[in-house]
Amino acid sequence: MAVPLPQLIRYVEQIAPMYWAQEWDKVGLQIGDREGQISSLSVTLDVSPGAVSHAAQIGAQLIIAHHPLIFTPIDNLTRQEPSSLLLKQIIQNNLNIYITHTNFDACVLGGSNLVADLLGLKNRKVLSPVKEKTYKLVVFVPADQAEILRKAIGDTGAGVIGDYSYCAFQTSGRGFFQAAVSSHPFVGQAGEMNSLAEVRLETIVPQAVIPSVLQAIKDNHPYQEPAYDLYPLHNPGTKTGLGVIGDLPQPHILPDLAKILTDKLKLNGLRWVGQSQQEIKQVAICSGSGGDLIKQAKNSGAQLFISGDFKYHQARQAQMLDLALMDIGHFACENQAMATLAENLKGWSDKEGLGVKVEFYQGDNDPFIYF
Numbered sequence: 001m002a003v004p005l006p007q008l009i010r011y012v013e014q015i016a017p018m019y020w021a022q023e024w025d026k027v028g029l030q031i032g033d034r035e036g037q038i039s040s041l042s043v044t045l046d047v048s049p050g051a052v053s054h055a056a057q058i059g060a061q062l063i064i065a066h067h068p069l070i071f072t073p074i075d076n077l078t079r080q081e082p083s084s085l086l087l088k089q090i091i092q093n094n095l096n097i098y099i100t101h102t103n104f105d106a107c108v109l110g111g112s113n114l115v116a117d118l119l120g121l122k123n124r125k126v127l128s129p130v131k132e133k134t135y136k137l138v139v140f141v142p143a144d145q146a147e148i149l150r151k152a153i154g155d156t157g158a159g160v161i162g163d164y165s166y167c168a169f170q171t172s173g174r175g176f177f178q179a180a181v182s183s184h185p186f187v188g189q190a191g192e193m194n195s196l197a198e199v200r201l202e203t204i205v206p207q208a209v210i211p212s213v214l215q216a217i218k219d220n221h222p223y224q225e226p227a228y229d230l231y232p233l234h235n236p237g238t239k240t241g242l243g244v245i246g247d248l249p250q251p252h253i254l255p256d257l258a259k260i261l262t263d264k265l266k267l268n269g270l271r272w273v274g275q276s277q278q279e280i281k282q283v284a285i286c287s288g289s290g291g292d293l294i295k296q297a298k299n300s301g302a303q304l305f306i307s308g309d310f311k312y313h314q315a316r317q318a319q320m321l322d323l324a325l326m327d328i329g330h331f332a333c334e335n336q337a338m339a340t341l342a343e344n345l346k347g348w349s350d351k352e353g354l355g356v357k358v359e360f361y362q363g364d365n366d367p368f369i370y371f
Helices: 004-016 048-055 083-090 111-120 143-155 207-220 254-263 289-299 312-320 333-353
Strands: 029-033 040-044 062-065 096-097 122-131 133-140 168-178 193-206 228-232 238-254 269-274 279-289 304-310 323-329 357-360
Touching: 004 029, 004 062, 004 096, 004 133, 029 062, 029 083, 040 048, 040 168, 048 062, 048 083, 048 238, 062 228, 062 357, 111 122, 111 238, 111 254, 111 279, 111 333, 122 289, 133 143, 133 168, 133 207, 133 333, 143 207, 168 269, 193 207, 193 228, 193 357, 207 228, 254 304, 254 323, 254 333, 279 289, 279 333, 289 312, 333 357
Parallel strands: 040 062, 040 357, 062 096, 279 304, 304 323
Antiparallel strands: 029 096, 122 238, 133 193, 133 228, 168 193, 238 279, 269 323
């Protein structure tokens, strides 16, 4: 059984909406056909040659990856460029490539929350929150068409309030209009005054999805000229962002925490900055490369900041701030988080009876070898 690619994308974006991504990020469908049908997909951390070969071997039509395949502009495609050969392989095998990156980092299944779960962190908060700019959308639609339009708008990511999606409110009324002689009204007669039962449909729209919402109205509203309003809101909105901070169930010293993470993430090596016997009560975490958040971690009250890819000067900065660092690398927790996404997609497919085959590609390892 195959399902439309947009249906799969909508489900993934309920978990990690695209507008949660950082401004510099490249997420969404990077290669493929938006009208494609998907019966098999592969989830992976990187769009590597091995991941692409595996997807082709199992007959997958879609790869869902964490790290963007296309991040900087491509100047040329030549035989001498490894990326060119990879793109050729993707296109020859009719593969769709969908990326969920920093938006996935910000969701409950992301790497930061995964590490927080391993450590049992309590009282969690977002480490580096991004305040969303939101609007209230009001649109008027015939009563018997309201449900279709409400769902189409919700499919874009509008109507999300905390852990709830497709939130909306509607009131009944009566609309009046006089259509021009040259018009083709959905109801009534051109050149005459007309009226019909309508509903006022209201929902919340993040700024980033406004274009998609307006397109949904255009595609699903029966009127030639749909009437709608957008009002800027000043309420806080949903706080999302990178990283988490929380309290350990009980204090630990750095070697104990290193042992826990090394065992549970199956790490080949781990670096830390700080005094071995330092007692840690509050921990900040950012999966991937979080070195730019050292000051936020310190200001948040954490005694330890866990992330990957720390640079030498960032380690010195942490020393001067009296902040312990633990470098778990870039690969381990993000790879495990994508495995969790694959399991979530399997569960969704089974629950809905979609029959979509979901596999997690396990052929890639951390490129670093520790001596």
